[in-house]
Amino acid sequence: MRKFSGKEFDDLVDFFDRMACSSWLVKVHEELLKETGTWEGKSVLDVGCGTGRLLLRGADSTTKIYGVDISEGMVNRAAELAEREPLLDNPVFKTADAEKLPFSENKFDIVLSTCVVFLLPDPDPALKEMYRVLKPGGLLALVNPSEILNVEMAHKLAEQWQLEKEEENALKQWGKVTEKRLSFNDEDLESLLNDHRFKQIRQKTYLENISLLSFGVK
Incomplete structure (x- = not known):
């Protein structure tokens, strides 16, 4: 299975940003945030941040x-959006590969990675890096499509949820990939x-189990 390159995503920044704002993916993000608890006073890394x-x-x-993120275009957009949030404390966005994170060991309280691990031909190097940069007791939180998601299911849910065209297209693309x-x-x-x-492993399916x-925990 081929590994994606950053340049492949550079032309898709607008699409992925719209997808990240779609009603169905926002619900997934909100559930993830609820499950990770408060971020107050914590250092948080998103691997494949889009x-x-x-x-x-x-x-x-x-x-x-x-x-x-491996896409420079994604990182640039993330930095632009962060500039509009004046209360944030010096957010950092970097172009980097999940398999070679540019951070020291034991740095982060929480490491997130959404819709990334399933794209990797071999997820082991990336998971090894995520473990390395987490503090002892730190939390890893992943989101991946479940085994039931496919194009047919995406079509069915888009109709059921009465999604607008852009949101429907994003969901169908997720199913296709x-x-x-x-x-x-x-x-x-x-x-x-x-x-x-990792220890204290827990999992849940969400959003019609897709x-x-x-x-x-490290």
Whole structure:
């Protein structure tokens, strides 16, 4: 399975930003934020941050936020959006590969990664890096499409939810990409996280069970 390059995403910044603002993905973000608890006074890294919408939703004035993405275009957009939030404390966005995070060990209280792990031909190097940069006791939070998401399911839900055209297209695209890449069930993710020494693993499906939220503690 081929690995994506940053340049492939540079021309899709607007699409992914609209997707991050779509009603269905906002619900997933809100559920993830609820499950991760308060970010007050914490340092939070989003691996594959896209345009930074999740970080901006979860941060308050005491949160140190960091985002990395392989797409320079995504990182630039995230930095632009963060500039509109004057209360944020020096947010950091960098172009970087999930397999080589440009941070020291034991730096972050929370590491997030949404809709990234399932795209990787081999998720092990990225999970190893996420574990490395987490503080002892720090929380990993992942979102991936579940094993039931496909194009047919995306079409069905778009009709059921009566999505507007742009939101419908984004959901269908997510279903299409999922069919071509890895799709996980909770046993798959639990095994992966166990292999990388995460503890207190818990998981839940959400949004008609098409998204899988996975959590582990270093």
